[in-house]
Amino acid sequence: GENVEQHPSTLSVQEGDSAVIKCTYSDSASNYFPWYKQELGKRPQLIIDIRSNVGEKKDQRIAVTLNKTAKHFSLHITETQPEDSAVYFCAATPRSNDYKLSFGAGTTVTVRA
Amino acid sequence: NAGVTQTPKFQVLKTGQSMTLQCAQDMNHEYMSWYRQDPGMGLRLIHYSVGAGITDQGEVPNGYNVSRSTTEDFPLRLLSAAPSQTSVYFCASSRPGQWAYEQYFGPGTRLTVT
Numbered sequence: 001g002e003n004v005e006q007h008p009s010t011l012s013v014q015e016g017d018s019a020v021i022k023c024t025y026s027d028s029a030s031n032y033f034p035w036y037k038q039e040l041g042k043r044p045q046l047i048i049d050i051r052s053n054v055g056e057k058k059d060q061r062i063a064v065t066l067n068k069t070a071k072h073f074s075l076h077i078t079e080t081q082p083e084d085s086a087v088y089f090c091a092a093t094p095r096s097n098d099y100k101l102s103f104g105a106g107t108t109v110t111v112r113a
Numbered sequence: 114n115a116g117v118t119q120t121p122k123f124q125v126l127k128t129g130q131s132m133t134l135q136c137a138q139d140m141n142h143e144y145m146s147w148y149r150q151d152p153g154m155g156l157r158l159i160h161y162s163v164g165a166g167i168t169d170q171g172e173v174p175n176g177y178n179v180s181r182s183t184t185e186d187f188p189l190r191l192l193s194a195a196p197s198q199t200s201v202y203f204c205a206s207s208r209p210g211q212w213a214y215e216q217y218f219g220p221g222t223r224l225t226v227t
Binding site for chain 1: 146209
């Protein structure tokens with residue numbers, strides 16, 4: 001099955017700086033890579049996703065890049081704000097089964113004021 | 114729309130007890146799944162369903178049963194609770210298609226087994 005590794009496990013940044021989280025996956029057939037944000041005590045919510053037919057996607061201060069050759073994808077948050085403090089999870093879906101998500105272990109992001 | 118709902122929000126069980134975690138969605142999503150979330154381990158798939166009457170095992174299915182008699186409901190049964198099943202449980206749903214789509218999560222059930 002798919003194995004997703006996520007780094008770093010914790011990340012502390014100064015407000016206004018950028019944050020980058022990286023994930024690698026094992027199944028070269030994976031074709032869908034979502035990122036979820038989970039605030040303390042809340043449910044995970046999708047913030048951005050990318051499919052294997054594109055290399056980059058942006059949504060305001062958030063961007064995701066995908067390198068299919070190296071089998072890794074990254075989340076970039078620019079101009080971080082206190083409300084960006086949360087746990088972020090990457091995930092991947094193998095093409096063989098488009099419904100099963102394999103999640104990374106998560107990154108706890110703390111934005112210092 | 115209420116989206117994905119789960120009950121109860123909190124539950125304490127004694128070892129050996131059984132119970133059912135309820136999950137319902139009103140978005141007419143065919144795909145539903147159950148995850149457990151443990152510190153430092155992300156979300157791990159327990160069971161999933163691609164439609165009424167169809168279920169399959171995920172990554173950590175032992176000790177859990179599911180059924181899918183309707184599109185809306187996808188209950189998770191703990192057969193004989195063990196302390197290792199102490200966790201936060203999330204139900205999720207999404208619409209199917211050629212590509213995978215966003216999974217919508219319920220609010221979660223925090224289960225403690227003593």
